[in-house]
Amino acid sequence: MPATKEHWVAGIRTFCVKERHVPSTVKALLVVAVATGLAIALVAIVHWLLGRLGRTSDLAADLARTAHKPFLATLTLFAIQQGIRAAAGDFPGRAGVLHALIICFIAAFAWLVAAFVLVLEDAALARWRTDVPDNLKRRRFKTQVVMIRRLTVATIVVLTLGVVLMTFPGIRALGASVLASAGVVSVIAALAAQSTLGNVFAGLQLAFSDAVRVDDVVVVEGEWGRIEELTLTYVAVQIWDDRRLVLPTSYFTTKPFQNWTRQSSAVLGTAEVDVDWSTRIEPLRTELRAVCEGSELWDGRVCVLQVTEATGGMVRLRALVSASDAPSLWDLRCLVRERLVSFIWENQRDALPRYRADLANGARTAAGASLRPAPQADSDDSRFFSGEDGAERAVAFGGPDEQVPVPTHR
Numbered sequence: 001m002p003a004t005k006e007h008w009v010a011g012i013r014t015f016c017v018k019e020r021h022v023p024s025t026v027k028a029l030l031v032v033a034v035a036t037g038l039a040i041a042l043v044a045i046v047h048w049l050l051g052r053l054g055r056t057s058d059l060a061a062d063l064a065r066t067a068h069k070p071f072l073a074t075l076t077l078f079a080i081q082q083g084i085r086a087a088a089g090d091f092p093g094r095a096g097v098l099h100a101l102i103i104c105f106i107a108a109f110a111w112l113v114a115a116f117v118l119v120l121e122d123a124a125l126a127r128w129r130t131d132v133p134d135n136l137k138r139r140r141f142k143t144q145v146v147m148i149r150r151l152t153v154a155t156i157v158v159l160t161l162g163v164v165l166m167t168f169p170g171i172r173a174l175g176a177s178v179l180a181s182a183g184v185v186s187v188i189a190a191l192a193a194q195s196t197l198g199n200v201f202a203g204l205q206l207a208f209s210d211a212v213r214v215d216d217v218v219v220v221e222g223e224w225g226r227i228e229e230l231t232l233t234y235v236a237v238q239i240w241d242d243r244r245l246v247l248p249t250s251y252f253t254t255k256p257f258q259n260w261t262r263q264s265s266a267v268l269g270t271a272e273v274d275v276d277w278s279t280r281i282e283p284l285r286t287e288l289r290a291v292c293e294g295s296e297l298w299d300g301r302v303c304v305l306q307v308t309e310a311t312g313g314m315v316r317l318r319a320l321v322s323a324s325d326a327p328s329l330w331d332l333r334c335l336v337r338e339r340l341v342s343f344i345w346e347n348q349r350d351a352l353p354r355y356r357a358d359l360a361n362g363a364r365t366a367a368g369a370s371l372r373p374a375p376q377a378d379s380d381d382s383r384f385f386s387g388e389d390g391a392e393r394a395v396a397f398g399g400p401d402e403q404v405p406v407p408t409h410r
Contacts, residue, residue, distance in 0.1 A: 032083035039079035043072045059123045066119050070111040077105040103164050110160035114153055121149050143213040143230055147203065150232055202249040203232035212252055212259060217267070217326035219258035221245065226326070240330070260326055268302055269329040271319040271337040275344065279315060279351035281307065284340060285381045288319050291339045297332040299324045304381055314353045 047068050054061030081101040084094075125145055206212055212235070216227045220237060223245055229236040235252060237245040251257075260267050285305045292298040302322040309316035319336050323329035344351050 031086065032080055035079040035083035036076055039075040040072070043068070043075055046071070058126060059119070062122055063116075063119050066122075067112060067115040070108060070115045073108040074105065074112050077101060077108055081105060099167065102167055106160060106163055106167075110156050114156050117152050117156075118149065121145050142215075143206075144208060146214065146230065147232065151204075154232075202253045203230070206230065206235075206249055206252055210262070212257075212262075216262065217260040219260070220247065220251075266299060266301065266322060266324050267326055267329050268320060268322050269333045271321070271333045271340070272308075273317045273319070273337065273340050273344070274314045274353050275317060275348075275351045276353055277310070277313075277315055279317075279344070279348060281305070281317070283347065284317065284343065287339065287343045288321075288336065289381060291336055292321060292332075295332060295335060297323055297328045297335065299328075304383070306383075313355055 047064055050060050050064035054064050081098065084098065084101070125142060212218065212227055212230070214227050214230055218225065218227060218237065223237070223239050223243075225237040225239040225245060227235060228238040228244070231249070233249060235247050235249055237247065239245055288305045289303055292303040299322055302320055304320040306318050306320065307315055308318045317340075319340065321329075321332055321336055323332050
């Protein structure tokens with residue numbers, strides 16, 4: 001059928017409309033590409049400047065390394081979104097594309113905020129290092145910063161999800177009904193997550209009550225170890241043999257445990273040796289003093305040798321020594337035990353533990369006379385709860401003397 005005049009006119013109009021759309025689409029793509037290129041160039045310049053500053057500033061170096069990718073994603077998404085709004089006209093799916101870009105921008109911006117917060121917390125931790133002799137305040141600060149970091153990241157994630165959900169009109173319309181049923185939902189959630197919420201509050205309590213901190217030396221469940229990680233829900237204890245004991249945070253608020261370094265990192269320890277009744281004690285005290293003074297593990301506070309038991313045919317000697325921290329104390333105790341054993345074997349071999357049998361009365365009398373230890377001079381190294389420093393210890397452990405009332409009879 002030959003084309004009529006009306007068909008020709010309609011075809012020409014359709015062609016002209018398409019010709020007008022092609023330049024507008026190309027223009028929109030060019031605007032988006034230029035905006036994206038400018039955003040990438042701006043991010044590259046900022047990253048280069050931070051890299052230059054990072055040669056003299058650890059904060060700038062950490063910021064350039066940590067915040068580069070989230071800053072690039074945030075600025076690029078913002079440029080694409082603004083380019084489409086400014087240059088692109090109405091096209092199919094425009095609202096969906098802009099909505100997706102808004103969601104991605106919110107997520108990227110939350111990533112950038114979290115990166116900034118982590119950089120600031122790392123800078124604070126770098127200034128308060130824990131590898132120093134007296135690190136009590138530093139360990140407290142590190143524990144609180146680590147807990148705040150975890151809480152901050154969780155808060156940012158929750159707020160980001162809330163903002164993303166609020167971009168949907170249907171969810172905003174359901175806000176009133178959700179608020180109306182919030183009381184019932186909160187009660188159900190609290191009952192369902194009672195244990196988890198208990199651990200979370202226990203973690204916050206541990207972080208700000210100083211009951212336990214990162215790097216504290218503790219004895220828990222019969223195991224001696226160090227607090228390696230403290231989170232809102234669990235505590236990881238590094239046992240001395242490199243095992244990990246993982247406990248819920250509520251354990252440390254409901255059950256007793258030993259904290260060796262709550263007030264300071266300096267601790268006391270003992271090394272016990274069983275010897276015979278004929279052992280001369282003063283030479284051993286002299287050897288103990290020589291071992292402590294010749295070792296860098298000793299902190300110069302306590303070096304005492306005491307007879308703690310004299311039963312079962314043997315005498316138990318207890319060497320009480322001090323060190324600046326628990327690892328040094330462990331090595332010092334092993335060293336003291338080794339040197340005392342070697343000294344007894346080389347110089348007082350008759351002092352080795354042995355069992356006796358009473359065969360005759362005469363032999364018993366002679367043996368008793370020969371084995372009776374000679375009186376020794378009193379020494380400061382034999383006293384712990386008396387003397388110059390011992391008086392304070394005695395009051396701290398025993399309390400002040402109290403007068404006991406004497407009953408009277410009438």
